[in-house]
Structures are given as structure tokens and as C-alpha cells.
Amino acid sequence: MTRMGRTDPGASELSRARMSEEEFRALYRRLRDQRPWGPGDRRGALNHLTSAGTQAAASEVRLGRTVSLAAPVEGDVTPDNPDPARHLMKGIPGTGRGVAFGMDRIEMNIHGNADSHLDALCHVSFDGELYNGVPVDTITANGATELTVGLAANGVVGRGVLLDIPRTRGVPWLEPGEHVTVDDLLAAEQAQGVRAGRGDILLVAVGHRRRRRERGPWNAAAYRAGLHPEVMPLLADRQIAVLGSDGNNDVAPSVTEKVDFPIHVLAVNALGVMLLDYLQFGDLIRICEEADRWTFLCVIAPLRLPHGTGSPINPIAVL
Template sequence: MAEPKNTSSVRLTQIKDFLTMNKTATTIPWDPDCTKFPVRKELPYIPGAPDQAAWCWGEHDGIGRLNLLTPSRVAAAGREIRSGEIVPVNLPLTTPETPAFGREPFQHSIKVLAENAAYDDLYSLNTQSGTQWDGFRHFAHLSSGSFYNNTKGSDIVGPTANHKCSIHHWAEHGIAGRGVLLDYRGYAHKKGINYDPYDYYPISFEELYQCGKDQGIDIHPASQGGDIHIGDILFIRSGWVEQYHLKTPEERSAMALRPHVLGKDDGQRYAGVSQEERVLDWLHDCYFAAVAGDAPAFEAWPTHEDYYLHEYILALWGMPLGEMLDLERLAKTCREKNRWTFFFTAAPANVPGGVSSHVNGTAVF
């Protein structure tokens, strides 16, 4: 349980809320319908949790920031549907043909139930091999060995394995809300910024801010005068999928099979979001319900800092993290409409004990 604020501080917040018509999250578990939440530097201390952990939705919570997708926010996001175009964001399960990081490729076969009468599919799928949601069991806060909400490795595998923070909790809640796309790759082409999505390239907060500005979006949270709403779902296009389709199958395979080791010398190298304080503040303080990109790692890989964004996004904050989404058609549609927000829905796999899931995501305009 978190340390309570002193009585005078809580009373002052209540008075401010009355005057501003806000509802501030002051006690744990937080009420998802609050209109104001603590910024990263003001997170409450939680005994037994790592520093900067936002395990604030209750001891048994398994959905983290998805709590922000309340009925009122989903209903408001529904107003983004105006013309009705549907834009899926899923790569084929067969893409990439050779997955990175030593993962197994998708395998599909047909089971004959009755010749010329009935057939079944048989799948063999590593959920991290293509378009994916990284679940809360996927990546820990490394120094403490804790996954989100104090989940441990022994909760995931072994004789005491259970369903704590399993992906099925996401499936039972559902994912639907307002999506926001930052087309950094399109912005880079426009501005003559050249980089290889298959190499380490950190996209800074300042670059993302300028990208948003070019699109007509202030990427700061609404509480700071920006255009990001609590519960928005963020998408960042870095250009990996675009580059994937420009390579030959042999080139793709060679890049995917680059040696993988922990640390800066990792042969697996990709463009992505920079590891920096301004990015951490921004990703946290906007209170995105989820974030996603088109690259294999979302963050610039390998990290050149002593931490990974995965640690913060997944383990400390409980924010679903999507990777290798196909944002090509989405970016084209947004550009044609000069609209960078849309309704988004996804259906994670309902697998009790599961780690991650195919995204099964769709944008609707």
C-alpha cells in the first residue's frame, strides 16, 4: 500500500478539484475515472516496489494502463468514427519470414477432417515473432527482477505458476480507444532526414515534438496545453515495415539473423524511440493507455543507457507495448485525410497464463 499524503495536502487537492472541476487521483487504488494523475516525478512511494513504479490500480490488478479505457473515454473515442474506413494494422502471420532475436517462424498446416468437405488450421506461433503486444510477463524491471505489479518469474513458470498479470486479463477487459499516429518516417522523408530503420537510430523527444507540430498536433498532454488525452493509444511509425518490403528475402533473413547479445554490442539494431528523460516524462505523463510502433523493439535498439524503455513501459507503469505493427496504410490514410487521430480497437488472445499476443488491431476513421 502506498504512503498516504498528509491530510492538509489532500484537503488542498480537494479544494483545487472543486474549483477546477477536476478529479485527482490521490489514494490507491486509483479511480480510473479521475481526470488528473501524478506526473512521473510525483509518483507515490509504494513499499516493496521499485523506484518510479506506478502499481497504483490495486494489489490484484492485471491490466495496468488499460484501466484508463473507461466507458466514457471509449464512448468519446467512438466519435472519431466519421467516414467509416477500416484500416487493419496487422502484418501477415508469415511476416517476417525470418523473425529477429532468435524467435521461431510461424508455421501453418491444414488438417483434413473430411476430404472435400471439411478442414481445420494448425498453427505454431511465437507471439513475439511478428505484429505483437508485449504483455506484462514479457520484460521485467531488471535490477529488481519484478514484472508489473510485483509479478515474479515463479508466477510465470514452474510449480507455483499462476495467472498473475497474464495476457488473458487484457482480453477480458478489451482494448478500444482513440489512436494517435506520429508518422516520424514520413516527417523524416519530408525534411531530408536520412537513417536506416535496420540500424541503431534514436528518435528524440524533440524530433517527435517537431513531427507532431508538422502534423498539426501538440504532443504534450492536455493538462499541459497539448492535444493528448488521458487514455489515448500512441502509434509511432519509424519506417521498419517500409524498409522490410524494399529488401530482398535474402537481405531480410541476413539482418534478422545478426548475432544477438545483451548490451551496446548487440548485432540486432533498429531505429526507435530514444532512451532519455524527456521521453520518459512524456510517455508517462500523457497517460497513454498503450503505445506501439512498427519496429521490432519500439525503442532504439540496443539501448545506449543503463536502462530499457521496456522496463518502464511494461514493468513499472503497466502500459501495453506493441511492436511490428503495419502502419503503412494507416499513415497513408491519415495523410490523405490530414487526420492523425482515429478509433482503434484490438483483441488480445484470451490465453490464461499467456505472456503476449498477436495484436489483432484495427483503426476506424
């Protein structure tokens, strides 16, 4: 397959970047078969994040500054959020004497295209199986019983590495349909003086949130920037623990024939890499540019949903 350069892709370039179903399935089998863990494994790439790695990540804290990587939960109907979260007031304190309480309830679609969330290893099935051959019937109407977000109940804490692809390309954002290549990742590492490695929480900025803020919401389910499937062997070789983006990691329309979410399939299903979708990097990018460094302590704390296929999240970067 021809790799794309770092210029805006035209129609002919997008055509060359497409991956056939046969090519994709060969890549899927290659990544699946190179997993270093046995058939009983249920942690996936979290195995790359060791206690020693977490201790080392703490040394990234030098400024004592914290920044959220989550977007505010939105309640408005927009083209990318047709089923928004509902924040309901269940109790409003009166003005009388004595104790009273304000009471809230929230309802949300965890895996939507607007709110920041984590995808657990039970989120993606392919050819009738979940990660590591776990049967899909482990997901029932009452929730999942295997590979749930409960695997991250104690939090995921490690070194975060942010690669800002629009910055490297010299553009404000990648347009919907554009994709991040291996060349993009390597160029960003060189420009930013970093190298993602074993146990890292890799965050790849495509500028989705900035484009949404400046241009307004659009149908992100149908059109969005993301990663090309060709990047996954590099991330597997680097032993990345978690992958996140300010989009949902996948390009739309898909560049892969008959597979709409190739990154989700390769990351979650083949490699056991939990995904962080629709994060927000604006504040983090500003601090990283000021400090001239792109690594930090990253703390991910999903809700304790024992049977969940994912969770809303508010990851925190500590610099």
C-alpha cells in the first residue's frame, strides 16, 4: 500500500490510500497472532503498563499543573449528537428553613460522537468474536460479563504522549476524511522531540474539536478525520497501552473496504487496546507549547460500571 505524505489529499491520493478487505483481514490476523499473551488474557494492552512504568510516569510532573482532556457533556441536539445527554433536576431546594438538597440525574449514550468516553475491550466484535476469542454472547441485555470497563476500575495511570498532527502539518485541523499515517506520527515525534513507547497512553490530535468549535458541529458519524489502519503495526511494536484522539480514532468514510471502523477492530479487538474517543486537547496543547514538552502524567478514571462496554471519562494530564 502506498503511504500518504503530509499534504492535503486529493481524490487520487485517497484512492491510493484505500485498503481492500483482503489486505485488512491479513493485517488483522497479523496483529492478532502477535499478541504476547495467552488465550486466557483479559487485560490486553494494559499488560504493557507496569507498576514501574506508573512510578516512572510520576516523574513527568514538573509544573504542578493539571488540565482536563474531556469535552463538556452537551445536552443540545446537534448533527453529531442527535441523542444527547439529558441532565435532569430531580430536586430543587426551596427558600424555607432547614436542610434541602439539589438533586440531579444524567442519562447519556456513552458511545456517541460528541462526548468523551472510553471503549472497553468488550465494545467491538469482529466475525462473531470479542478480544482474544471471547464469545459475543458474554454481552447480554443485562450488560457484559467479560472484558468490561471494570478492568480499569482502579484507574489507568501512566505517561501520556501527545502528538499534534495539525501542528506538524502546519494546518489548524485535518479535514473530515483525511487520515493520519505512519509518516505523520514519525514526523510529529521528531518535531516535538518525543518517542511513544511501552506502556504509554498515546494521544493523537487531529483538530476535530477545534474545527467543531470554529465551524460548528457536523455529521461526524459520516465524515471525520482519524488514523489510517497502517499505523497500528507501529503502535503494536511500540507496545502502546491506551490510544486516544480528539476524534473517534477512525476515519469516515472508512478507507477500508467493507469495514467501517478498522482502527476500532484492530485496536480493541485484535490488540486489546482500549480507546479514548472525542477528547479535547486545546488547553493541553497550549501548556505543552509553553513548556516545550509533550509528555505528562496521565490519569484515566472511568466510572465503576461492572458490566459496561465503556464509560464517560474526564482524563487528567498533570505536567
